[in-house]
Amino acid sequence: MAKEEEKVVSSGPLQGIRVLDLTNVLAGPYCSYQLSLFGAEIIKVEIPNSGDLARQLGADSQLNAELLGASFLAQNAGKKSIELDLKDQDNRQTMVRLLETSDVVLENFRPGVMDRLGFGWERLKEINPRIIYCAISGFGQTGPMRSRPAYDQIIQGLSGMMSVTGSGDVTPLRAGFPVCDTVGGLVAAMAISAALAGRAKSGVGHFLDISMLEASASAMGWAVSNYLITGETPSPMGNDNATAAPSGTFSTGNGLVNIAANKQEQFETLCRLIGREELITDPRFKERDSRKTNRDELNAEISLGLSSKEASEWEVILSDAGVPAARVLTVPQMVELDQLAYREFFTEVPFPEHPERRLRVSGNGVMIDGMPLKASGPPPILGEHTKEILESLD
DSSP states (O other), X not given: OOOSSOOOXXXXXXXXXXXXXXXXXXXXXXXXXXXXXXXXXXEEXXXXXXXXXXXXXXXXXXXXXXXXXXXXXHTOTTOEEEEOOTTSHHHHHHHHHHHHTOSEEEEOSOTTHHHHTTOSHHHHHHHOTTOEEEEEESSOSSSTTTTSOOOHHHHHHHTTTGGGSXXXXXOSOOOSSOHHHHHHHHHHHHHHHHHHHHHHHHOOOOEEEEEHHHHHHHHTTHHHHHHHHHOOOOOOOTTOOTTOSSEEEEEOSSSEEEEEOOSHHHHHHHHHXXXXXXXXXXXXXXXXHHHHHTHHHHHHHHHHHHTTSOHHHHHHHHHHTTOOEEEOOOHHHHTTOHHHHHTTOEEEEEOTTOTTOEEEEXXXXXXXXXXXXXXXXXXXXXXXXXXXXXXXXX
């Protein structure tokens, strides 16, 4: 249940920051959406007549035809849209005027495209010495792979993510959502925020070169660090956790539950609650390392004990006793969680071009002074703010 009094951040810490967003599809738009939630003004510079490719991507073909694809709607709420052809001389002059009044320019073209358009880093510094230029690409602006095209799946494969996802008989396996695009966008948003903080002291801008491959490798955590430090090659383990046992997904009397009894006291509490206290002193499971060695046998014993109740019951019983546990939910179940409603994670905004509908969009999990960050308005129709923005430059 939501709180009785709705709390909304009226002006975030990036209020007054103008971002020129030249990006398409996901990593870049996801980055600028995060900045928008923190209060930045996002001016989305789009190709005339077609705009961001994400406008044509999504499960509803009618919305795609209207250039309001679900992929676009999901991460462009609260932004403004202007149509500019950067190959046109007059439009290029408009771009220069926009750059003069902006704090950040964000793009996810292949390396070299901005230079060919006449808006590379050296030129941007001439136009506005305080500008922060953030370029997101698959592999970064330098190196032997810099010019290769890249989408999320390409990076998932190259980063090693797919090699550690799945189980022994089903691997390599792609993650079920575009994790590399998302991580790349988050790293870019973090870098831009840091650069803005630095500029407040130095007064000068920065060139930020974001590599999705490197950001993804960094996000893999122990899968990479275990190899670098110990030489151990990680392998896919399905739903099990390589660092502890019992820690994974278990069957119950009805439904699946994730349990992470990573500490000794959590393991012992789990055994008592499921009526299998004898497992605590079983030589196969008594010690942390022996539990990992005998993981399959332990998982079978734990599942047997869990068969007496359904997943929703075990989630409460175990969590209340200090054992991390939760049901395995579908996306439709997740979005209706009381926890998310209480914290007002989702926001309803007007559905562009469809006044009879409302659009539900995500926040980013951040509260400021107890108030959730929310989209300030609906996603823009292509070119919706062109006149407004041009008039503001006069």
